[in-house]
Ligand SMILES: NC(=O)c1ccc[n+]([C@@H]2O[C@H](COP(=O)([O-])OP(=O)(O)OC[C@H]3O[C@@H](n4cnc5c(N)ncnc54)[C@H](O)[C@@H]3O)[C@@H](O)[C@H]2O)c1
């Protein structure tokens with residue numbers, strides 16, 4: 001493992017130089033990798049592994065998503081199967097159903113987890129909250145995770161562009177004595193940039209916090225608050241949306257991504273720098289209690305409980321869609337649709 005200094009803290013990480021694709025392919029050459037579920041991570045991971053030359057099959061129940069798998073080039077009876085058939089054929093079972101659906105399918109998956117196989121997750125959820133999920137793997141299989149730190153859609157897009165999304169990996173159970181190599185080889189195979197090690201508990205607590213926090217929940221909250229204040233003070237939707245969202249995603253975040261926050265600041269006016277340097281700390285102080293509340297709720301298992309309860313209801317998709325629609329139909333995001341339609345590259 002390469003020792004890298006992350007802001008003063010040394011960590012050991014796995015890079016693609018140290019564990020090249022050829023080594024991963026060689027290590028997994030006798031495995032049948034069965035990707036169970038073809039929602040968001042399923043396509044990203046399975047297509048990347050297929051293009052990387054791994055022996056991959058997909059297990060998906062019949063319906064719209066199965067049809068999408070066919071359109072993506074998976075061949076029924078050869079590389080695309082009903083879930084149980086894929087479970088039987090697979091030696092590494094990638095359990096990529098939604099976390100709530102994993103509970104329902106677990107008794108079926110367990111039946112096919114014979115000695116020597118491996119159970120692969122992309123989240124620490126099912127195993128960490130085993131009291132609520134009932135997911136307790138048999139002792140004679142390897143259990144590990146590779147968790148891409150981003151959407152499966154980005155995992156695929158970045159792979160196609162020759163980039164890599166970073167992933168964490170963790171070993172929960174090493175029955176074969178080669179779980180670690182198996183996990184790392186899978187991490188390289190799905191198209192990770194570099195891999196950092198964690199454990200199932202830390203993966204799930206950080207992940208649930210991040211997506212509820214800055215990555216998804218907090219960002220929408222802070223956008224909505226600023227947009228509302230601008231609108232309440234007589235600014236037009238165009239002005240409010242550009243000053244809240246469009247400039248961030250189109251101009252400033254790419255600069256942060258490229259070279260960090262100070263570099264983005266340095267490419268703005270000294271007027272903006274003065275103001276941002278004065279105001280970031282009050283924003284930190286105002287939101288930190290909410291982040292603490294969030295982390296504590298995750299730690300107490302409440303967020304897992306809400307997720308399981310709500311996403312196990314028979315109409316959970318319709319309910320999520322209703323709430324997404326509410327966001328989509330808010331003035332801010334309708335303004336966003338109009339703003340995006342005016343981007344020159346869209347014409
Ligand atoms: N979405 C992401 O980009 C992302 C990122 C990192 C980690 N993860 C993790 O990866 C795993 C998969 O997440 P996802 O978002 O790709 O899943 P998803 O919600 O897109 O669902 C995946 C599949 O589950 C199938 N499914 C749902 N209910 C089922 C049932 N009862 N029986 C059989 N099949 C059923 C669907 O047909 C779909 O193919 C989860 O553990 C998630 O936390 C997801």
Ligand SMILES: CC(C)(O)[C@@H](O)C(=O)O
Pocket residue numbers: 148149150151152207211215
């Ligand atoms: C893509 C995310 C938010 O990182 C993932 O954690 C998820 O649950 O979809």
Ligand SMILES: [Mg+2]
Pocket residue numbers: 123207208211
């Ligand atoms: Mg998540």
Ligand SMILES: [Mg+2]
Pocket residue numbers: 148149150207210211
């Ligand atoms: Mg995540």
